[in-house]
Amino acid sequence: MSEALLRAEKLCKEFPSGGGVVRVLQGVDLTIAAGEMVAVIGPSGAGKSTLLHLLGALDSPTSGALYFCGKAIFSLSIAARAEYRNRAVGFVWQRHHLLPDFTAAENVAMPLLVNGTDREEASRQAADWLAKVGLASRAAHAAGTLSGGEQQRAAMARALVAGPRLLLADEPTGDLDESNSDAVFALLQRLQREHGLTAVMATHNRELAGRCDRVLVLERGCLVPRGAGNGPPGQGNIG
Ligand SMILES: Nc1ncnc2c1ncn2[C@@H]1O[C@H](COP(=O)(O)OP(=O)(O)O)[C@@H](O)[C@H]1O
């Protein structure tokens, strides 16, 4: 296996709750090789989203460390951490978060414009990515008029257009029916392989999780390989 791209060491995350705290992550250890696709499963409220937020530096841990290509992300300056978030990581969420009144192409071009790419180049790359996700013919359509599956595919193009090495997907098929869910996952996996991306996908769907290179279960605040914990066996949706 190739070198670790991402490594988490004893990540803990607590949130204030009432007068006390809720301990969501209680020492997550994780090593992900470059090019690997890892599924994180666990019931609703287990802390999957909390973990992905930390892996993408959208939030800071209560304690613990995260290394990307050997660099300690939470020891970086605020500006360098933002650079990691904006350049190294692409996010796909359960809800697409596209701007509904802007076209698919404008939505996909946005991360490039934010990164300082000129308008013409951004449009060209957005068009390329819309073609890769099978939406060339929808480029000029307002995002709000696309179907759920199309919106999630546009969201994938937006996540990947700026060339991140790490893709974080939080229940990316959670809002879709079975056939769209299957198609969106298949596309995600194809793009992950073709572009040599490293991916972490949180999902409720054990069948899709089983198609990833590795499945980890978040239980009692820690990540364990599937089969090692006491979670319920079986197929289908959990939580
Ligand atoms: N910002 C927050 N403030 C307080 N509690 C939070 C916050 N974010 C998440 N939590 C709590 O952390 C736990 C895990 O949430 P989450 O990471 O969203 O789980 P999952 O994605 O596995 O469903 C839940 O109990 C949730 O209520």
Ligand SMILES: [Mg+2]
């Ligand atoms: Mg969640």
